Amino acid sequence: xxxxxxxxxxxxxxxxxxxxxxxxxxxxxxxxxxxxxxxxxxxxxxxxxxxxxxxxxxxxxxxxxxxxxxxxxxxxxxxxxxxxxxxxxxxxxxxxxxxxxxxxxxxxxxxxxxxxxxxxxxxxxxxxxxxxxxxxxxxxxxxxxxxxxxxxxxxxxxxxxxxxxxxxxxxxxxxxxxxxxxxxxxxxxxxxxxxxxxxxxxxxxxxxxxxxxxxxxxxxxxxxxxxxxxxxxxxxxxxxxxxxxxx
Numbered sequence: 001x002x003x004x005x006x007x008x009x010x011x012x013x014x015x016x017x018x019x020x021x022x023x024x025x026x027x028x029x030x031x032x033x034x035x036x037x038x039x040x041x042x043x044x045x046x047x048x049x050x051x052x053x054x055x056x057x058x059x060x061x062x063x064x065x066x067x068x069x070x071x072x073x074x075x076x077x078x079x080x081x082x083x084x085x086x087x088x089x090x091x092x093x094x095x096x097x098x099x100x101x102x103x104x105x106x107x108x109x110x111x112x113x114x115x116x117x118x119x120x121x122x123x124x125x126x127x128x129x130x131x132x133x134x135x136x137x138x139x140x141x142x143x144x145x146x147x148x149x150x151x152x153x154x155x156x157x158x159x160x161x162x163x164x165x166x167x168x169x170x171x172x173x174x175x176x177x178x179x180x181x182x183x184x185x186x187x188x189x190x191x192x193x194x195x196x197x198x199x200x201x202x203x204x205x206x207x208x209x210x211x212x213x214x215x216x217x218x219x220x221x222x223x224x225x226x227x228x229x230x231x232x233x234x235x236x237x238x239x240x241x242x243x244x245x246x247x
Contacts, residue, residue, distance in 0.1 A: 027220035091158030148179025
């Protein structure tokens with residue numbers, strides 16, 4: 001069965017700095033993200049993983065190339081339309097949770113909808129809360145929660161507006177292995193049960209093993225891809241990539 005493309009990056013380039021200090025973070029990257037799949041982006045430090053995610057998530061602008069989300073080309077949107085795109089079509093999960101400390105878990109989860117002046121779909125909201133296992137923590141503030149619970153609040157916030165794609169940047173980077181497994185299990189479940197599309201930057205082979213597909217970057221280019229990953233296969237492929245580029 002042919003897969004539907006949820007997002008497409010075509011020949012993206014991005015440089016930082018000037019002259020001798022110039023760094024080419026992306027060097028002609030093309031990648032398709034498929035609907036209803038969990039994709040991991042991996043690579044050595046400085047390979048362009050986060051830059052690629054930020055460009056695809058409309059948080060940064062490439063020097064050249066184009067990004068399309070569904071049938072919409074980001075470069076054709078003005079600032080206002082980009083803000084609406086980020087708010088209504090994209091979800092974000094960051095390593096640092098990015099919760100508002102004065103708000104309860106429930107208020108944090110509903111914040112994107114509140115800003116947009118919208119109310120949650122009650123059935124969908126109930127599904128998300130049940131899936132993240134936070135029904136008994138909704139009145140707690142972030143400082144009354146464990147790291148794993150705080151990140152699950154961030155996951156619920158990313159999903160509550162039913163985004164086309166969720167972008168997750170090292171979502172388990174600040175968590176212990178048990179809390180990390182809780183978050184990854186939820187992300188996996190949201191793909192399997194809700195048909196969510198997720199792109200996750202990670203350096204962790206165990207985290208990557210929860211996904212459907214791993215894309216490897218090196219020196220700002222896509223150099224390899226792995227389907228049906230296990231932690232062992234991810235590590236093995238990573239070693240091959242690193243040997244190839246002399247890391």
